[in-house]
Amino acid sequence: MHCLHNLLLNTDSYKASHWLQYPPQTDATFFYVESRGGLHDRTLFFGLQAILKAYLTTPVRHADIDEARDLFAAHGEPFNEAGWRDIVDRLGGHLPIRIRAVPEGSVVPTHQVLMTIESTDPAAFWVPSYLETMLLRVWYPITVATTSWHAKQTLRQFLQRSSDDPEGQLPFKLHDFGSRGVSSVESAAIGGAAHLVNFLGTDTVSALPFAKAYYHEPMAGFSIPAAEHSTITSWGRENEVQAYRNMLRQFARPGSIVAVVSDSYDIYHAIQAHWGKTLRQEVIDSGATVVIRPDSGDPVAVVHQCLELLDEAFGHVVNGKGYKVLNHVRVIQGDGINPTSIRAILERITSAGYATDNLAFGMGGALLQRLDRDTQKFALKCSAARVAGQWIDVYKDPVTDKGKQSKRGRMSLMRHREYGGYRTVQIPPGAQDLASVDAPAGYDEALVTVWENGRLLQDWTFAQVRERANAERI
Incomplete structure (x- = not known):
């Protein structure tokens, strides 16, 4: 299915218009993925590496932009042609994003952050949102692995x-x-x-x-x-x-x-x-x-x-x-x-x-097959944006469904080095990066950077994934 290989078309229609919808002077965004509960009280993280290798390792080309421009014009959506051309011309087609995640094979309780996606270039702050559709499909391998792990x-x-x-x-x-x-x-x-x-x-x-x-x-x-x-x-x-x-x-x-x-x-x-x-x-x-x-x-x-x-x-x-x-x-x-x-x-x-x-x-x-994104209530949400140089919390809190309340701020995941418990922690608004964040006593950073600006930084083997998953017991 060669027609499906264009990364710019691996999204939802309305995403094409979203770069126009952020506040003026927005130059960075931060997103996260979590399981908001569901059938099981913990999930086995697996499948992100395959998504990254399959869809992000090939740089965006001008031909991809041409195809997307023409499709969205006929489809009835605006399209950020200039923004994508800039990514190709200035960044070689490599998307300016950083993805951090728990190591694959980790078994993590629900309601904890499993991965984060953040922009790394002020001119391309809108890119993480554009990738939501593709990246959130990690729900499927996670949910299958989770079902299988609980049966085990x-x-x-x-x-x-x-x-x-x-x-x-x-x-x-x-x-x-x-x-x-x-x-x-x-x-x-x-x-x-x-x-x-x-x-x-x-x-x-x-x-x-x-x-x-x-x-x-x-x-x-x-x-x-x-x-x-x-x-x-x-x-x-x-x-x-x-x-x-x-x-x-x-x-x-x-x-x-x-x-x-x-x-x-x-x-x-x-x-x-x-x-x-x-x-x-x-x-x-x-x-x-x-x-x-x-x-x-x-x-x-x-x-x-x-x-x-x-x-x-x-x-x-x-x-x-x-x-x-x-x-x-x-x-x-x-x-x-x-x-x-x-x-x-x-x-x-x-x-x-x-x-x-x-x-x-x-x-x-x-x-x-007998599962869907709601089996473990997976969501990918924006939790922070930098507007006029200041990080602000971004969240939803619908009065009609408190289960859909989202997390706010930039965040990371910590794991207790002795007991193995997990805690999602907020990064203070003024912090430049994680290195300046103090972990709670007894906790270590649980997320690792797996992707940054077009490069895969962690390449787990199946044996490593299996070893982590098998080490976790109920």
Whole structure:
């Protein structure tokens, strides 16, 4: 989609007129991003680096300005042609802005500043606002990563209760099934990579080149051979067992894992008659782990019933924590999975004496698509402007919704070096920069400058992002 590569068109229509709307003698502005609450009480910061690399590393060109000028003229909006020409001629097309943010992978409570955007050139004070539309889209990878991270905490809790190897099991417990359920391949890549901050399992292929291109990760995720309904049902109902046998012959090797959807007709019959009797010895002799996938019905009841039937057929061992671990087989549930159903399923099977080792999950729409900017109430707002040489607070405080009250002044984020708590602090109006601001006792600066005047100053690796995210626990 080459037509979408022009940075000047990566905005909202009304932004084109905003340079005319500030008070006379305005020569600097300051903006910030926060989650104003929402479903979760903290968010995992991820995805800004990819946005910066994708959209800001290429300097603006006169050809971009020509295209934007003509489009906005036909569209009915004024356009700051002179201002953009100045940026190209005087600054080489590099936008005069500074962006500071928490390191990617940080897990920060809501209502705290996560990143700030400020102008660095008096003649281009209007640029941060122009970029709001593009930069605020960081809400999407943050919200996906946050959903995934909270699911990870639930899975960790049940693994610690019921598994002999909680941390070893955890990375593959939640698999990304969401690629076909999102609006574009770009969304799949961004959201899929956000999930992989927390886990290693995915079927969203586009996430892999994304993590490599923007975060230096050679291979961010892994998958296994797995059946779909068409590859099973193409054998015909009368040959269902042959379809399963073919899966074993094609993919079941000592130490391998193969997943087989088994509810095209009757999941309980498939387990009892086909897997539990006809193919039982072939499964055992293969040396593989065969993962049975139900795909319909009430997930809580169906998963429990499948585990009971597989237990009858293949038996189990009791682990060091007193929970049953099935021999040779596992279950993966990918239908109807969301953070709430994951907890409900795990409560049921744990109460029945089964270790979380027996089960993995696949999450699709609830992971990558069933969310929006209001899931975590993300906002990017102006909080300060310098007018006639004086910094003034800029804020909104609507009487009809106090939840939309915005922060005021220039600000930064501090983290307590011992307890890890965060505090958003205001920068005094007279301060020239952060170096002249005294941090509260026990606190250190938590924001780092990641972008300044056309240059990326921090280039996090995916491994660094993962390490930060995994270090945070509930």
